[in-house]
Amino acid sequence: MQEQTGTMTAMSKEMQDCVEACMNCHSVCEETMSSCMQMGGQAQMQIMRALLDCAETTRCCADMMMRRSPMSAEMCALCAKACEMCAEACMSMPDDAQMMRCAEACRRCAQTCRTMAGATM
Numbered sequence: 408m409q410e411q412t413g414t415m416t417a418m419s420k421e422m423q424d425c426v427e428a429c430m431n432c433h434s435v436c437e438e439t440m441s442s443c444m445q446m447g448g449q450a451q452m453q454i455m456r457a458l459l460d461c462a463e464t465t466r467c468c469a470d471m472m473m474r475r476s477p478m479s480a481e482m483c484a485l486c487a488k489a490c491e492m493c494a495e496a497c498m499s500m501p502d503d504a505q506m507m508r509c510a511e512a513c514r515r516c517a518q519t520c521r522t523m524a525g526a527t528m
Contacts (some may be wrong), residue, residue, distance in 0.1 A: 422472055425483065426520040429469035432490060432516035436462035439497065439509040454496045458509070461493035465516060472523070484524035490517035 413465045418426070427497045468486035471479045494513035497506040 414489065418472075421519070421522060425516075425523045426469045426472050428512075428516040429465040429472075429486065432512045433462050433465040433469070435509050435512040436465070440506050442503075442505045449504040454499065454506075455497035457489075457493040460481065461489045461513060464489040480524050483520040487520035487524060490514070490520065492512040 421444065431514045436458045440455060440462065443455050443458065465481075468479075468482045471482045476482070490513040493518065494510040497510035500506040
């Protein structure tokens with residue numbers, strides 16, 4: 408994430424951290440979705456929806472920050488909300504290590520996204 412052209416500035420450390428947290432969260436949500444699908448059951452449907460929303464939102468958010476979209480701050484705010492909802496859904500299965508790993512990744516991503524949502528990009 409270096410300077411790409413003479414008109415583009417290098418990403419701030421905070422933005423780099425947020426992109427990395429988003430990409431990590433996306434990956435963990437996808438892994439957790441796979442785990443959820445193997446478990447089956449109706450209760451998993453709500454969790455799977457939260458995982459899908461979070462995975463898509465984090466990927467989109469990272470993409471928007473990397474291309475310096477003027478809508479990045481708004482996307483970060485939405486991403487933080489999706490991550491918080493996903494963390495809560497995952498916490499409904501506290502005995503599942505993958506769910507707890509996902510909740511942790513979601514919380515970290517939500518925190519970095521809230522920071523970026525308040526920053527000017």
